Amino acid sequence: MEISDRYHSLNAVVYPWFDGQWQRVLKLFNDQRLPHALLLNGMPGIGKVRLAEAIAGYVMCHQPLNDKACGECRSCQLLNSSGHPDLYFLQPEAPGKAIKVDQVRQLTEFMHNTSQQGGYRVVLLEPAEAMNTSAANALLKTLEEPGRDTLLILITHQLGQVMPTIKSRCQRLDCHLPNSEVAANWLSAELEIDTDAARKLLNIVHGAPIAGLTFKKExxxxxxxxxxxxxxxxxxxxxxxxxxxxxxxxxxxxxxxxxxxxxxxxxxxxxxxxxxxxxxxxxxxxxxxxxxxxxxxxxxxxxxxxxxxxxxxxxxxxxxxxxxxxxxxxxxxxxxxxx
Incomplete structure (x- = not known):
């Protein structure tokens, strides 16, 4: 995997239908009870990856303000530009391929390093179901002994395909489809179309608003x-x-x-x-x-x-x-x- 694939800028968004999940994570963090591993679960096309990036940005910010990252500190500047040395993205090397054991071994090396900017080291792994058996087994040790101030955020679109041993070591954050009216109003505003057209588009993409956005734009x-x-x-x-x-x-x-x-x-x-x-x-x-x-x-x-x-x-x-x-x-x- 190229370095540019591991480290790049965030595209963090907390969509309105994820406000409950966002507030839950903030409370865990502020109460110093944030687990070392979160598993974001939900159907594709609803914005889970953007939510995961928002969580990463918040916990890595040096001075979060008003329930969001400040955007001004050195950590935020790195996250929003070329990439942060303490944030690691792990995905298949090509769409539709598996996450391999060698990729997880490289991740393990990262997890054992000390933080370069102080504070948290965060890993975003997506999709979790793409790990083959060897890769999943290699990740287990990291999940069992993650080290201090580390957070692994696993994102899955197919929870049933994630190994039970992986699921049992993560705190699950279920991400549901938004209410149909919320989704239609949001999509209508984003695409500058009327709400009736937005509803028809949502019907095609099974109610997933980000999928609807992609469907139209592509x-x-x-x-x-x-x-x-x-x-x-x-x-x-x-x-x-x-x-x-x-x-x-x-x-x-x-x-x-x-x-x-x-x-x-x-x-x-x-x-x-x-x-x-x-x-x-x-x-x-x-x-x-x-x-x-x-x-x-x-x-x-x-x-x-x-x-x-x-x-x-x-x-x-x-x-x-x-x-x-x-x-x-x-x-x-x-x-x-x-x-």
């Missing part, structure tokens, strides 16, 4: 529109699963499967409630209603379980043949409405 609406159009054309037999799989095989397959899983959840809602009031993908209402009329719950549940299983495999850094996986999934999608 132009993912065009990819989603193309993919959903292809799914509709498959049902109309205008294209084949092989053609669609070839078209999208170079895209983020986990993203595509996530969108498909959302459609299947909406079809299930229609089948179970016999109305359309609870569906999230309202822009695809006609297609969803048509599928619901011509399929069975058993078919939808089977495909939904398969898609969820494949997403889990991708999160565990399995590397399937994208083309074949998409072909299999799309064949099953077309089979929903055929006897």
């Amino acid at each position: 132009g993912l609406q065009a990819l989603r529109a193309d993919f959903l159009t292809a799914l509709r054309d498959l049902l109309r037999q205008k294209v084949t699963p092989l053609e669609v799989a070839s078209q999208f095989s170079k895209e983020d397959i986990e993203q595509l499967l996530g969108w498909l899983h959302g459609l299947l959840a909406d079809i299930t809602r229609i089948l179970m409630t016999q109305n359309n009031d609870m569906i999230r993908n309202v822009d695809m209402l006609k297609m969803l209603s048509g599928v619901a009329k011509h399929t069975t719950p058993e078919k939808v549940f089977t495909l939904s379980d398969f898609v969820q299983s494949e997403c889990l495999g991708l999160q565990r850094r399995q590397n399937p043949n994208k083309q074949l996986l998409l072909e299999r999934t799309l064949i099953d999608w077309t089979a929903l409405v055929r006897s």
Whole structure:
């Protein structure tokens, strides 16, 4: 890992929906009861990493003021510029890869050094579920004997994939989805769109406001529109699963499967409630209603379980043949409405 990957400036933000978690950490710190390891748990796209960086900035500040880092002391200046020698970022060397044991061993060396600026040494490790077994085992000793004035902040998007021995040595800080109105108002202000458009966007990203921000700013609406159009054309037999799989095989397959899983959840809602009031993908209402009329719950549940299983495999850094996986999934999608 390059030095620039380990040390860089903070991008600390405490989003309004995390005020409770923030106040809890401040009380622990001010009461001198801050644990040596925190585990921030929650779904992706809600701002956990920014919260972790805010916690790091606060505990490393030499003179925090009004429940936030002062921004003026030498430590804050380092945190907000080229990076602080007592703050260590640990992530996979490439997106979707595992955190390796050698990376954790390098971290252990850092943890055994003395603080260069005085005060806390802080580690931000994300995502915690990316550690392979050897890396997780190597981290255990550090968690058991962290040293004085050290804080490890582990961030997980998949709590069930974190080793129990790791979880048991951390104090968990659960980070929940914000209230729908809070999220819609915040996203509306950030993107300068009306709240109704913000709500529709939040429906697509399962209520995660930071994911909604990314979705809009990275132009993912065009990819989603193309993919959903292809799914509709498959049902109309205008294209084949092989053609669609070839078209999208170079895209983020986990993203595509996530969108498909959302459609299947909406079809299930229609089948179970016999109305359309609870569906999230309202822009695809006609297609969803048509599928619901011509399929069975058993078919939808089977495909939904398969898609969820494949997403889990991708999160565990399995590397399937994208083309074949998409072909299999799309064949099953077309089979929903055929006897």
